[in-house]
Amino acid sequence: MTQGNRPVRAWVFDAYGTIFDVHSVIAAAEQLFPGRGTALSKAWRAKQLEYTWLRSLMQRHADFEQVTRDSLAFVCADMELAASAADLAGLVTAYRSLAPYPDAIVALPVLQARVPLAILSNGAPAMLDALIRHNGFENTFSAVLSVEDAGVFKPDPRVYQLAVDRLKMPAVDIGFVSSNGWDAAGAKAFGFTVCWINRNNAGTEKLGVEPDVVLSALTDIDRLFA
């Protein structure tokens, strides 16, 4: 994939929702609250993101584990699910062992053979470390960057700047990959070359910028080089 005549010199991936399936917590949620697991997971994810945006704008940052915990507590109360402290803690801990998407398992080694790969995630460092170790990705990424180094969440440009600073490349030389349409928009507004992975045929977010490429799976990225 080239932007103008410049090839992508590194791929930077969003983690939650792009490499790792946040809805792999459904099984644990379903066990606690039979028949409500999918609805809980969906509402939890929406509230979690809302809280990252609000705390960033309010200048009241807390790390992603705290936001994940707070959003789960709000949603359980809102859905009138009687969750104990241990239930809540168990579900938050499940974020450390999310499953990767099948296309991530296939695509990452292929891409890694060509250029360096990195992660740029809302996750706190300890959450990301655990997730990467759990899934055996210790040797896949040359950098795992957390928003904690910026003290604010995506899509604040200071977050995307972390990848430019670490990789020491112009933003346009970096291919940024996200399944979150709003993250793809934020990354494009920042200046990356952006692939939006639209696995579920979602509509394009109307935020005034569009990704360079829309693909249906991570395995399609490699074709862009062919």
Add this chain to the structure above:
Amino acid sequence: MTQGNRPVRAWVFDAYGTIFDVHSVIAAAEQLFPGRGTALSKAWRAKQLEYTWLRSLMQRHADFEQVTRDSLAFVCADMELAASAADLAGLVTAYRSLAPYPDAIVALPVLQARVPLAILSNGAPAMLDALIRHNGFENTFSAVLSVEDAGVFKPDPRVYQLAVDRLKMPAVDIGFVSSNGWDAAGAKAFGFTVCWINRNNAGTEKLGVEPDVVLSALTDIDRLFA
């Protein structure tokens, strides 16, 4: 109501959802898409707010009418509602004639007799002017402040600062009133004395700050003075 020993010297109101019912567009939506009006209104409002937060963080501001139009277009496509350009324009225009909540009609004149009232809203000036004229509130508010003067949406502190600058009072002397829990949290983080109007018994947002007072209607504010 006092904060420490300081009385509230002015009340500043959020507009959409606090004085004016954003869901008064349901009737128009229902006429266009029978059986889907309530779901459309709810999804539209959620997406509209999401876009205000994302554009603020991305530093890609567009005014509230644009965001309202974009979020409606996204949601209609997502819900597979075949909306014509005229349908979309009609619904967006309905934001200029939203109905006030019944408790707002009763409470505002009572409060106005004591201290100055103002509006501080995400709305663009032309939207707010039309809404206030439509509802006969021309003489109710001594200031109608739009985020357009800050170039960013709530809960960015630069928005709340507009009220301090205009009213020339310390933030803590200003009573800020919102039905949007996240707006109440943002206003409290900024330093206002905050009333959250919780008409529907919603849960408290877990954003690290809490409003000073939670009331179920605007008519309860006056009791705080008694």
